[in-house]
Amino acid sequence: MLRLPAPVRGLGLSDAPRALELCGRDPITNVFVAARILEGGMAGGRNSVLGYERDGRIGLCWTSANVVPVELDEDMIEPLAAKVTKRRAWASSLFGPVDQVLPLWETLAPQWGPAREVRRNQPVLTMDLSPSLLGVGADPHVRPATVEETDLVVPAAAAMFTEEIGYPPYRGSDRAYRLSVGALVRAGRSLVRIEDGEVVFKADIGSVALGVAQVQGVWVHPRWRGRGVAVPAMAAVVEHILDHLAPTVTLYVNDFNGPALATYRHVGFVQTGTFATVLL
Structure with missing residues (x-):
């Protein structure tokens, strides 16, 4: 498991294998973040991935020009959103599973809103x-x-x-x-x-x-x-x-x-x- 001294922290290169394992729970949904990790997105101290762990449950959030949640439970949204807004004053978009993106946006909106557009129904085809x-x-x-x-x-x-x-x-x-x-x-x-x-x-x-x-x-x-x-x-x-x-x-x-x-x-x-x- 990822060793997080606090519920949310920026992850580094040593955390990449565990982060990829988490993405692998749903590789179709999480392919964007997994690809960014494989391309070096967790190297060089950039901490583009935030990790949450509590009671053996783990979630991630890619935080770069795009914000992309990975395997987030409902109680992970607020603490991760707080960390995202501390790290970034703005992003170009949020995208990912509808049941994670819309609650995350609801939490981020007071700092980052209003949105130019919210596309609530985008079929994932495979x-x-x-x-x-x-x-x-x-x-x-x-x-x-x-x-x-x-x-x-x-x-x-x-x-x-x-x-x-x-x-x-x-x-x-x-x-x-x-x-x-x-x-x-x-x-x-x-x-x-x-x-x-x-x-x-x-x-x-x-x-x-x-x-x-x-x-x-x-x-x-x-x-x-x-x-x-x-x-x-x-x-x-x-x-x-x-x-x-x-x-x-x-x-x-x-x-x-x-x-x-x-x-x-x-x-x-x-x-x-x-x-x-x-x-x-």
């Missing part, structure tokens, strides 16, 4: 079968973007972000944003279909941990929507992940995005949970 076994063909033109194509991927990623969140991902210089997009490209985790020098489909594999890969940033160019691009393209993304990265694929989607929900269900995804996101 699949571990090849779409081809379900009769869904994959688009052969979908592939990992190359480093030389980063200049094409950046505007597509920015367009997706703006549509999804409601404001652009950067103001002024795009240098920091290009670095984050470029990191995904260099890792082979930005999958694209490119036609005539333009990205017409893009999906990112944002987190990989504990046998699970989480897809994010799915986008079809507006001129290509309604032309049957999305289903085979997403099937290709799933096939790539199952062949190269993880045996389980997951993502979460806004309940009001009917076309996206229809696409994912056509490919073979089924709902395994519900997230909520608070945008600040």
Whole structure:
């Protein structure tokens, strides 16, 4: 068990194995935090993870630009929220399981509110079968973007972000944003279909941990929507992940995005949970 001298403290590198074990109780739900830990999020004294332990029960909270709870019981919310607000004056969002995020936000809201938007019903969709076994063909033109194509991927990623969140991902210089997009490209985790020098489909594999890969940033160019691009393209993304990265694929989607929900269900995804996101 984690040795916590107080109910809540910042965790360090030595706590990483136990933190990953806790994430492993529900690897689909906790893949984002598990991936950040594996990428070094608990190294260097940054204490991006807060831990709570009492009476043999443990919960975690990722506290960086995003705040993400992990396996929190109701009585853990208030003391963790108090520690979060001491460490951070603001975050860009909270997201994760609806039954943890909404109570956490209720506690944080007096210090951080009001929210720009609260998305209370985001189906978590998952699949571990090849779409081809379900009769869904994959688009052969979908592939990992190359480093030389980063200049094409950046505007597509920015367009997706703006549509999804409601404001652009950067103001002024795009240098920091290009670095984050470029990191995904260099890792082979930005999958694209490119036609005539333009990205017409893009999906990112944002987190990989504990046998699970989480897809994010799915986008079809507006001129290509309604032309049957999305289903085979997403099937290709799933096939790539199952062949190269993880045996389980997951993502979460806004309940009001009917076309996206229809696409994912056509490919073979089924709902395994519900997230909520608070945008600040």
